[in-house]
Amino acid sequence: MTNESDYLKFRGKCKEAVEELVSKNPKLRAVRGHYWCPIWNSNEQHWWCVDADGTIIDPTAKQFPSGGLGEYTEFNGEVSCDECGWTGKEGDFSFESNYAFCSYECHGRFVGVFK
Numbered sequence: 001m002t003n004e005s006d007y008l009k010f011r012g013k014c015k016e017a018v019e020e021l022v023s024k025n026p027k028l029r030a031v032r033g034h035y036w037c038p039i040w041n042s043n044e045q046h047w048w049c050v051d052a053d054g055t056i057i058d059p060t061a062k063q064f065p066s067g068g069l070g071e072y073t074e075f076n077g078e079v080s081c082d083e084c085g086w087t088g089k090e091g092d093f094s095f096e097s098n099y100a101f102c103s104y105e106c107h108g109r110f111v112g113v114f115k
Contacts, residue, residue: 010063014047017059021049028057033074039065048072083110 010017018030028049035046035058048058061068080087082099083106093100094107101107108114 006062010060014060014063018047018049021057021059027052031072031074033072035064035068036071036073037064037066038070043073046072081106083107 015030015032022028022030028051031048031050033046033048034043035048036043044064046058046060048056048061050056056068056072058068058072064070077090078087079090079093079100081093081102083101086102088102093102094104095101096107096111099110101110105114
């Protein structure tokens with residue numbers, strides 16, 4: 001079970017902790033994706049490491065009350081437009097806050113500038 005100090009110590013520091021671990025052990029692979037915490041019942045953006053055998057090594061798992069016993073899902077590089085629903089590669093999209101847009105037109109319709 002996580003406590004307040006673990007949450008504060010590890011929250012928002014996933015990528016940096018993973019990069020440090022990979023720099024010390026190049027056999028590890030840094031992974032970006034989502035972690036589903038069954039106690040929070042939420043899918044959180046997250047970074048972790050995977051070794052050659054596929055074992056997950058999560059240096060910041062203590063930020064979650066489930067402590068890393070939830071489900072890890074690697075990001076597949078695909079994003080969906082929040083206006084039209086088209087799915088494509090992340091690099092083809094623009095982002096505004098938590099929203100992804102495939103085009104200027106979709107972004108404009110989403111915020112009410114275009115009809």
